[in-house]
Amino acid sequence: xxxxxxxxxxxxxxxxxxxxxxxxxxxxxxxxxxxxxxxxxxxxxxxxxxxxxxxxxxxxxxxxxxxxxxxxxxxxxxxxxxxxxxxxxxxxxxxxxxxxxxxxxxxxxxxxxxxxxxxxxxxxxxxxxxxxxxxxxxxxxxxxxxxxxxxxxxxxxxxxxxxxxxxxxxxxxxxxxxxxxxxxxxxxxxxxxxxxxxxxxxxxxxxxxxxxxxxxxxxxxxxxxxxxxxxxxxxxxxxxxxxxxxxxxxxxxxxxxxxxxxxxxxxxxxxxxxxxxxxxxxxxxxxxxxxxxxxxxxxxx
Amino acid sequence: xxxxxxxxxxxxxxxxxxxxxxxxxxxxxxxxxxxxxxxxxxxxxxxxxxxxxxxxxxxxxxxxxxxxxxxxxxxxxxxxxxxxxxxxxxxxxxxxxxxxxxxxxxxxxxxxxxxxxxxx
Numbered sequence: 001x002x003x004x005x006x007x008x009x010x011x012x013x014x015x016x017x018x019x020x021x022x023x024x025x026x027x028x029x030x031x032x033x034x035x036x037x038x039x040x041x042x043x044x045x046x047x048x049x050x051x052x053x054x055x056x057x058x059x060x061x062x063x064x065x066x067x068x069x070x071x072x073x074x075x076x077x078x079x080x081x082x083x084x085x086x087x088x089x090x091x092x093x094x095x096x097x098x099x100x101x102x103x104x105x106x107x108x109x110x111x112x113x114x115x116x117x118x119x120x121x122x123x124x125x126x127x128x129x130x131x132x133x134x135x136x137x138x139x140x141x142x143x144x145x146x147x148x149x150x151x152x153x154x155x156x157x158x159x160x161x162x163x164x165x166x167x168x169x170x171x172x173x174x175x176x177x178x179x180x181x182x183x184x185x186x187x188x189x190x191x192x193x194x195x196x197x198x199x200x201x202x203x204x205x206x207x208x209x210x211x212x213x214x215x216x217x218x219x220x221x222x223x224x225x226x227x228x229x230x231x232x233x234x235x236x237x238x239x240x241x242x243x244x245x246x247x248x249x250x251x252x253x254x255x256x257x258x259x260x261x262x263x264x265x266x267x268x269x270x271x272x273x274x275x276x277x278x279x280x281x282x283x284x285x286x287x288x289x290x291x292x293x294x295x296x297x298x299x300x301x
Numbered sequence: 302x303x304x305x306x307x308x309x310x311x312x313x314x315x316x317x318x319x320x321x322x323x324x325x326x327x328x329x330x331x332x333x334x335x336x337x338x339x340x341x342x343x344x345x346x347x348x349x350x351x352x353x354x355x356x357x358x359x360x361x362x363x364x365x366x367x368x369x370x371x372x373x374x375x376x377x378x379x380x381x382x383x384x385x386x387x388x389x390x391x392x393x394x395x396x397x398x399x400x401x402x403x404x405x406x407x408x409x410x411x412x413x414x415x416x417x418x419x420x421x
Contacts, residue, residue: 007360007370014333014382018352021334043352050353057360 004058011054019044114248115185122150137263140178154181158257164232165219172215174233174259181260182210185248191216192227192242199262206262209238213246215258233259313350318358320401321348323386323394326368330383333359359384367393 019040026036044050077084115121124143126135135143140155147153156177162169175181179200187194190213199206209231211220220226230237238261313321325331325339336359337352362368367390373383386394 007363010382011356015353015356017381018334018337018355022337022352025338045351045353047353050356053354053357054360057357057364061364 004061008055008058011051015044015047015050115187117186121184137178144178144180152180152183154178154184156181161233161259162235163219163259164235172259173257174261175257176261176263178263187245187248189242190245191224192240194242194244195260195262207236207238208241208262209233210242210244210260211240212244212258212260213248216243219258233261311347313348317401318350318354319362320394320397322355322358322362322384323367323390323397326384326386326390327394330371330373330385332381332383336384362390365393366390 019037022040022043023033023036026039027033031039041047077087135155137155140153144153154177156175158173158175160171161174163172177195177200179195179197182194183197189210192210194210195208199208211226216222216226220229223229226240227242228239230239232238244260321340322336325336325343331339333355334352337350337355340348340350359368362384363370367387369385369387371383371385373381
């Protein structure tokens with residue numbers, strides 16, 4: 001290998017000396033130095049092509065040696081199948097584990113959320129961790145209404161719902177969102193409208209629901225007249241007001257929620273999660289910001 | 302070199318350059334430029350060898366182990382690379398030469414059948 005390298009490194013010099021020698025011969029024959037040089041160059045041919053072809057001669061050698069190494073490795077492994085098997089399965093397990101972990105991380109954490117301006121959306125958490133990760137709904141309201149930093153503030157929580165269809169109830173995942181949720185995300189509806197501030201003017205302000213594009217496709221047979229139809233969810237009737245765009249994959253892919261409802265009315269049922277608007281609240285807060293520098297402004301508590 | 306002379310020159314057949322290089326090295330180690338000169342001179346300047354094509358050929362022969370390289374001083378006392386025939390290369394030259402004779406003979410018989418019949 002080192003011989004090959006040395007040969008190729010000296011090739012430039014060899015060619016230079018060759019042309020120089022030819023030039024001297026031409027001068028000896030009575031040419032002017034300039035003519036002699038050009039004649040020598042003409043006779044030598046294309047220097048770059050020559051260098052390329054010479055290099056190509058050795059590429060096959062490199063390849064053959066690689067092939068030999070591979071064959072040797074395979075032979076050695078086959079002579080010692082126990083070791084080979086252990087090594088291969090160790091590698092396979094290690095690679096598989098990494099692929100899975102990275103795949104999940106990629107889907108849930110690394111991939112930016114699929115909205116027009118992800119760089120302007122911030123997540124807010126309580127500074128006082130002792131009180132937990134969550135905000136109460138009245139706190140969300142206060143921040144939405146009173147902050148002067150963000151153009152919109154929203155909260156959401158992922159929950160499972162019972163969807164009634166064809167005489168049976170099945171479990172689906174959905175979001176409960178506050179009024180400015182879709183304003184924060186900045187997406188446009190595929191059909192109809194998305195949930196608005198008015199839907200969350202007070203608890204129970206509206207019985208509107210927005211469905212995701214995949215749900216529209218699969219659960220509702222891509223019904224073009226879907227807007228205005230009703231669904232029974234958790235024993236209540238909701239009106240479908242719109243469909244999110246196809247490109248918008250929900251933020252919490254892990255559950256792949258298909259519905260978005262206004263902040264819950266949940267009048268009488270204390271059954272499901274023991275909802276109490278004064279105490280419990282929400283997974284996270286999202287903020288659409290016009291002033292990125294102050295995005296981490298601490299929450300008033 | 303006039304254009305008329307150039308037209309009378311013959312381009313080298315694929316693969317024959319290797320044979321000519323081996324033949325040139327029989328007399329002893331020679332450096333690159335001298336190999337080109339020797340081939341040109343010994344063919345009465347009929348063979349058109351683009352001198353650059355010498356280098357891929359030399360490397361091909363080194364790779365096959367038919368020739369080797371050594372550093373030395375040229376006639377005018379400058380450092381130069383000398384190409385030298387190896388024992389393997391000498392054997393190969395014999396093989397290639399007899400192959401060439403057979404090929405040349407076969408082609409001659411096809412091109413001039415009458416003369417061949419007359420001879421035999």
